[in-house]
Amino acid sequence: MPEPQGARPGGDHEAIASTGAGGAMDLATSEGITLEQGPEGPGGGGPAGRPRSLWSDAWRDLRRNPVFLVSGLIIVFLVIISIWPSLIASGNPLSCDLAKAQEGSRPGHPFGFNGQGCDVYTRTVYGARTSVVVGVLASLGVAVVGSVLGGLAGFFGGFWDAILSRLTDIFFGIPVVLGGLVLLSVVTSATVWPVIGFMVLLGWPQISRIARGSVITIKQNDFVQAARALGASNPRMMLRHVLPNAIAPVIVVATIALGTFIALEATLSYLGVGLKPPTVSWGIDISDASPYIRNAPHMLLWPAGALAVTVLAFIMLGDAVRDALDPKLR
Amino acid sequence: MAEPRKSGEAVDATPNVTEVDVVDAGSESASVAAIEAPVERGEPILQVRNLVKHFPLTQGILFKRQVGAVKAVDGISFDLYQGETLGIVGESGCGKSTVAKLLMMLETATAGEVFFKGQDITKLSGRALKAVRRNIQMVFQDPYTSLNPRMTVGDIIGETFDIHPDSAPKGERRRKVQELLDVVGLNPEYINRYPHQFSGGQRQRIGIARGLALNPEIIICDEPVSALDVSVQAQVINLMEKLQDEFNLSYIFIAHDLSIVRHISDRVGVMYLGKMAEIGTDTQIYDHPTHPYTQALLSAVPVPDPDAREGRERIILSGDVPSPANPPSGCRFRTRCWKAQDRCATDVPLLAIPERFKGSDSQAAHESACHFAEEKDVVHAA
Numbered sequence: 001m002p003e004p005q006g007a008r009p010g011g012d013h014e015a016i017a018s019t020g021a022g023g024a025m026d027l028a029t030s031e032g033i034t035l036e037q038g039p040e041g042p043g044g045g046g047p048a049g050r051p052r053s054l055w056s057d058a059w060r061d062l063r064r065n066p067v068f069l070v071s072g073l074i075i076v077f078l079v080i081i082s083i084w085p086s087l088i089a090s091g092n093p094l095s096c097d098l099a100k101a102q103e104g105s106r107p108g109h110p111f112g113f114n115g116q117g118c119d120v121y122t123r124t125v126y127g128a129r130t131s132v133v134v135g136v137l138a139s140l141g142v143a144v145v146g147s148v149l150g151g152l153a154g155f156f157g158g159f160w161d162a163i164l165s166r167l168t169d170i171f172f173g174i175p176v177v178l179g180g181l182v183l184l185s186v187v188t189s190a191t192v193w194p195v196i197g198f199m200v201l202l203g204w205p206q207i208s209r210i211a212r213g214s215v216i217t218i219k220q221n222d223f224v225q226a227a228r229a230l231g232a233s234n235p236r237m238m239l240r241h242v243l244p245n246a247i248a249p250v251i252v253v254a255t256i257a258l259g260t261f262i263a264l265e266a267t268l269s270y271l272g273v274g275l276k277p278p279t280v281s282w283g284i285d286i287s288d289a290s291p292y293i294r295n296a297p298h299m300l301l302w303p304a305g306a307l308a309v310t311v312l313a314f315i316m317l318g319d320a321v322r323d324a325l326d327p328k329l330r
Numbered sequence: 331m332a333e334p335r336k337s338g339e340a341v342d343a344t345p346n347v348t349e350v351d352v353v354d355a356g357s358e359s360a361s362v363a364a365i366e367a368p369v370e371r372g373e374p375i376l377q378v379r380n381l382v383k384h385f386p387l388t389q390g391i392l393f394k395r396q397v398g399a400v401k402a403v404d405g406i407s408f409d410l411y412q413g414e415t416l417g418i419v420g421e422s423g424c425g426k427s428t429v430a431k432l433l434m435m436l437e438t439a440t441a442g443e444v445f446f447k448g449q450d451i452t453k454l455s456g457r458a459l460k461a462v463r464r465n466i467q468m469v470f471q472d473p474y475t476s477l478n479p480r481m482t483v484g485d486i487i488g489e490t491f492d493i494h495p496d497s498a499p500k501g502e503r504r505r506k507v508q509e510l511l512d513v514v515g516l517n518p519e520y521i522n523r524y525p526h527q528f529s530g531g532q533r534q535r536i537g538i539a540r541g542l543a544l545n546p547e548i549i550i551c552d553e554p555v556s557a558l559d560v561s562v563q564a565q566v567i568n569l570m571e572k573l574q575d576e577f578n579l580s581y582i583f584i585a586h587d588l589s590i591v592r593h594i595s596d597r598v599g600v601m602y603l604g605k606m607a608e609i610g611t612d613t614q615i616y617d618h619p620t621h622p623y624t625q626a627l628l629s630a631v632p633v634p635d636p637d638a639r640e641g642r643e644r645i646i647l648s649g650d651v652p653s654p655a656n657p658p659s660g661c662r663f664r665t666r667c668w669k670a671q672d673r674c675a676t677d678v679p680l681l682a683i684p685e686r687f688k689g690s691d692s693q694a695a696h697e698s699a700c701h702f703a704e705e706k707d708v709v710h711a712a
Contacts, residue, residue, distance in 0.1 A: 162394075221475045221476075222470040222471070222472055222475045222476035223475065223476050223477055223478040223486075225431075225436055225470070225476075226468065226470060226476055226537075226540065227478075227489070227493075228436055229434045229435075229436060229463060229467065229468050230463060230467075230489070230490050230493050230494075230540075230544075231459070231460045231463040231464070231493050231494065232489070232493050236493070240478075240481075240489070241478055244478075244480040245478070245479065245480055
């Protein structure tokens with residue numbers, strides 16, 4: 001190694017040179033030559049080929065997985081229609097004609113009309129936005145809150161870890177639907193925020209436990225110890241070494257949970273404590289249609305079918321991502 | 331490689347540290363200056379005194395109370411001299427790796443001191459601790475977990491320069507990483523590869539390059555070759571010997587393979603259940619062992635010559651290693667020792683040159699923690 005001490009401050013240079021082996025200097029010159037011999041040496045992966053990381057491997061696996069392709073297509077379609085519902089539905093979901101209540105399908109109105117005489121097709125298309133927004137935001141919130149709390153608890157351990165673990169036990173004891181009925185029945189806001197907040201409140205312990213376990217596993221690896229031995233700070237160890245290696249299970253569980261959050265939103269709306277009209281939501285439509293299932297089943301089947309396909313798509317996506325990120329299956 | 335030296339004075343289990351220049355620990359700058367000062371070849375660079383690590387055994391969910399302790403390391407003392415290799419051997423669970431972690435400040439010592447150039451590093455923090463870390467580096471046992479799988483080789487080695495920014499100017503870092511790769515015998519063009527694209531031996535070379543990056547004075551090797559194939563072990567050991575000569579390194583070499591330890595070490599310490607049983611030069615330990623545990627260990631070393639093997643005495647120990655949470659009273663080894671007498675249960679034998687060898691020129695006159703130490707050459711016995 002050529003004069004690595006040269007960069008050190010202070011006047012210890014001569015001192016180290018006297019104890020340092022003379023061989024180091026010879027080595028330096030010989031290295032200089034070898035480096036010059038390989039002009040294209042620095043930069044690029046060399047003859048070794050393109051470097052592959054776990055994420056690029058996972059992406060390669062995913063592109064070949066039909067489950068991922070089908071669920072991905074459905075999700076892309078859902079996202080597009082939730083951003084621009086008017087692309088495929090020209091009507092207004094809130095313009096209803098009571099005279100047409102419960103009528104079946106007819107040209108221009110392929111899914112028929114609901115109990116209020118609104119167009120079921122338009123409402124089903126517009127309902128996607130609510131579901132996607134609730135699902136994505138609740139998942140993001142849960143992933144952030146859960147992985148920060150669980151990750152810190154796992155990394156530092158000790159008293160606060162014990163407190164957090166018992167807290168997650170308490171939250172696991174709360175039945176979701178009962179908790180929703182109790183907490184959301186006192187909320188009067190018609191926006192999606194109380195529902196999302198409730199989902200984050202009850203959903204973070206699951207992610208927190210997974211993040212905590214994952215961080216504890218990674219923390220014990222020698223490469224984290226090596227970074228500590230080099231003098232790395234806690235933030236550096238967490239962000240550079242622990243987080244990239246511990247995040248995969250959190251992503252998988254958050255993706256699968258996204259589907260269940262969409263289903264939970266529909267459940268809460270069905271029970272009357274979730275979203276409230278005039279918000280357009282599949283849960284509200286299912287709730288409104290359920291008394292008439294025998295004489296007008298189309299009012300229930302279309303939003304329910306859309307809900308089922310959406311939930312299934314997200315859960316399948318989560319499964320595919322989990323398979324791709326699990327090196328043991330490769 | 332340093333000359334094997336004979337420890338002249340007895341260093342008993344409670345040595346004083348008068349020979350160490352203790353700089354006033356109050357001043358951080360003074361500490362850093364002392365840490366960066368050079369040490370003459372053959373002078374002690376690291377002095378370990380009564381190092382203790384007890385891992386508490388706790389009960390309870392939220393309010394934990396201590397119900398006991400695993401005495402992983404229970405008062406060990408030794409010196410490491412500049413430029414030498416000190417081998418530490420012992421069976422699994424005897425505390426070898428805990429010693430390594432304590433010396434690296436990866437665990438906090440329960441008691442005792444570690445003097446690096448006269449500075450007690452167990453009490454340092456901040457800038458002084460960072461300066462120590464720069465001078466004591468580690469090579470880990472498992473090359474498969476000691477490299478971050480999400481970082482390229484260039485990032486893994488280059489991170490040392492990010493943590494210690496004054497060790498290399500920004501523009502130089504990439505070139506320095508490539509030089510390090512070349513020093514450890516890897517193609518410098520591999521800088522953008524990920525660890526999984528390398529074999530075990532190559533990975534261990536990357537680990538060694540990372541340890542060398544800051545140009546440390548001491549490298550602690552925690553079983554650096556036990557996870558490698560035998561053919562690769564030799565390559566890595568030879569590389570480490572070459573680097574020791576080039577960079578004037580001092581090694582603490584922890585292993586359970588007695589042959590490798592003998593090959594690389596100038597002095598050897600034998601650990602049993604958290605205590606040092608015997609310490610001396612490699613000739614003293616291998617050819618003139620006086621502690622019964624060392625003799626038993628050596629008698630288990632495979633001998634390539636079938637004739638010599640026939641007549642050799644095999645010492646087969648009975649029973650298992652006692653739990654370090656509840657070690658035997660007196661001598662730790664007495665429960666498995668064929669020489670044990672009543673005295674062994676009451677008096678803890680000190681690590682010192684045994685009375686009967688005191689003043690003798692014999693190679694058996696080295697520190698051994700046994701009341702009934704006597705020489706027995708088990709390797710060559712026929």
